[in-house]
Amino acid sequence: MFFASIIQDYFVWHYTRAWWQMWGIWRNMLWFVIHFFSLPQLTRSWFTPFKRITEGRGKRFDLEDLATYIIINLISRIIGAIARTALIALGLVTLLATIVGGFVVYTLWMVAPFIIIGLLGMSIRLFHI
Numbered sequence: 001m002f003f004a005s006i007i008q009d010y011f012v013w014h015y016t017r018a019w020w021q022m023w024g025i026w027r028n029m030l031w032f033v034i035h036f037f038s039l040p041q042l043t044r045s046w047f048t049p050f051k052r053i054t055e056g057r058g059k060r061f062d063l064e065d066l067a068t069y070i071i072i073n074l075i076s077r078i079i080g081a082i083a084r085t086a087l088i089a090l091g092l093v094t095l096l097a098t099i100v101g102g103f104v105v106y107t108l109w110m111v112a113p114f115i116i117i118g119l120l121g122m123s124i125r126l127f128h129i
Contacts, residue, residue, distance in 0.1 A: 037091030050080035
């Protein structure tokens, strides 16, 4: 009778409390991936200059200063956009892997007790052969 009570308590825990705890862990992992790759900050600053490297503009009008100002600032923004795009892509791939991994874990968690019972039954059947 005590063993049946333990089995019942396990199934209640497995499909109620543990389910919600896993949901919390999954949410924390998603939060971690988003903030580890700084996805909100990177998307807000997508086209800002790389490492804030910019060229100041001179006080007087000079075509050479103007061309230097435009070219260096444009190149810095392009390099910044390329670097941020690579990080955002890597972050989104990792986020997608975390989401898919969470679904896989939830699916395995739902069927794990039945797999264990089935494997136990198959192993007991092997003893009678």
